[in-house]
Amino acid sequence: MSRLESLFSAARAAVEDTEFRALRAWKEEQPGRHCVGFFPVYAPQELLWAAGALPVALWGGGDQVEVERADARLQSFICSISRSTLELGMTGRLDFLDGILFSSLCDVARNLSGVWQRNFPGMLCEYLHYPQNPASGGARDYYRGELERLAGRLAAVTGTEVTAERLEHAIGLYERQRALLRSLAAVRTAEPWRLSLEEHAALLRSCGRRDPRAQNAVLEELLALLPARECRRRDGVRVVLEGSFCEQPPMDLLRVLDEAHCFVVDSDLGRGMNWFRRPLARGDDPWDDLVAAYFESAEPSVVRHHDSAERSARLVERARAHRADGVVFCTAKFCEPALYDFVLHKAALEREGIPFLSVEFEEKMASFESIRTQAETFSESILFFAEEKEAVS
Numbered sequence: 001m002s003r004l005e006s007l008f009s010a011a012r013a014a015v016e017d018t019e020f021r022a023l024r025a026w027k028e029e030q031p032g033r034h035c036v037g038f039f040p041v042y043a044p045q046e047l048l049w050a051a052g053a054l055p056v057a058l059w060g061g062g063d064q065v066e067v068e069r070a071d072a073r074l075q076s077f078i079c080s081i082s083r084s085t086l087e088l089g090m091t092g093r094l095d096f097l098d099g100i101l102f103s104s105l106c107d108v109a110r111n112l113s114g115v116w117q118r119n120f121p122g123m124l125c126e127y128l129h130y131p132q133n134p135a136s137g138g139a140r141d142y143y144r145g146e147l148e149r150l151a152g153r154l155a156a157v158t159g160t161e162v163t164a165e166r167l168e169h170a171i172g173l174y175e176r177q178r179a180l181l182r183s184l185a186a187v188r189t190a191e192p193w194r195l196s197l198e199e200h201a202a203l204l205r206s207c208g209r210r211d212p213r214a215q216n217a218v219l220e221e222l223l224a225l226l227p228a229r230e231c232r233r234r235d236g237v238r239v240v241l242e243g244s245f246c247e248q249p250p251m252d253l254l255r256v257l258d259e260a261h262c263f264v265v266d267s268d269l270g271r272g273m274n275w276f277r278r279p280l281a282r283g284d285d286p287w288d289d290l291v292a293a294y295f296e297s298a299e300p301s302v303v304r305h306h307d308s309a310e311r312s313a314r315l316v317e318r319a320r321a322h323r324a325d326g327v328v329f330c331t332a333k334f335c336e337p338a339l340y341d342f343v344l345h346k347a348a349l350e351r352e353g354i355p356f357l358s359v360e361f362e363e364k365m366a367s368f369e370s371i372r373t374q375a376e377t378f379s380e381s382i383l384f385f386a387e388e389k390e391a392v393s
């Protein structure tokens, strides 16, 4: 196995290990280390790291966890990630965590935090209320207050106060990671055949499963190796993938898109790892920097209650900027925020004449043949109409 392949396979193993062996080992390696889990999408990882805790992204259980105990506490008609995350907790797989953080994503995440508190009374369980009206005059002060409150709660568990110096350093670390992720995304945009969608997704998700210093080193090495990777240019259509900001599509589904020549050149996969669309402005106060980043640099997202017209306009802008031929909505079953957005985005794409395809997934999905057929038909129809257009002109 080449060095590149072994880096990809390690990233995938880090993401798919539902026993969290590597993270347990990381914690035991040095006394005083702490781990705090966060339910997607966005969490201020910088703050967790500055408080002496490794932020651990909870991506659900994929197809490896049978949901049995959680079913007694949650309805069956909610998204897979919430049910399998609770199952991970109920089966003791998350007992290495010192705390868990939920935030105001949707009703499901809100209620899950309550269920968690009742079932795990010995574990720190925090709920971060993001500002619902960013235009309000008091929103920034309010959000800073929320961050400071969270820092205090974390310090009570880790024993580490979040000082300005620690926060400044943590922001630098995660800024570096986001810059590396932007470079990786640029590889995929320019030459989608150089980095498969599965590999890209595994690398994104593994950012929430490793010490950020080690992960940055891995990303740097990968970016140095990728240009020399032997690969064959492939023909296909370029698409933006939208709707997978929280629960992540199965890897098999992502592979099917590549195989159907539907090349994803921009996406909201693992959005929390890529929450900010540009490098953050840095000033004298890192707390203010983190607050300003949330208001000024985040990608529009339905879970931030951003203006819906602005969200659709941004999707169209991303499609144009990435020279995409279409958009693939890839939404988790029962994910209300994503399904709500689909209705609004659909109207905007129809107005702009951008073709789109909509597919749904869940963690336990076993067959992807119907999605393969849809994706192949989608890419072939785009190519067909492009050839027709060329022949007429």
Ligand code: SF4
Residues within 6 Å of the ligand: 079, 081, 082, 105, 106, 107, 108, 109, 246, 247, 332, 334, 335, 336, 337, 338
């Ligand atoms: S997948 Fe959708 S519904 Fe489920 S927790 Fe995430 S945002 Fe909420």
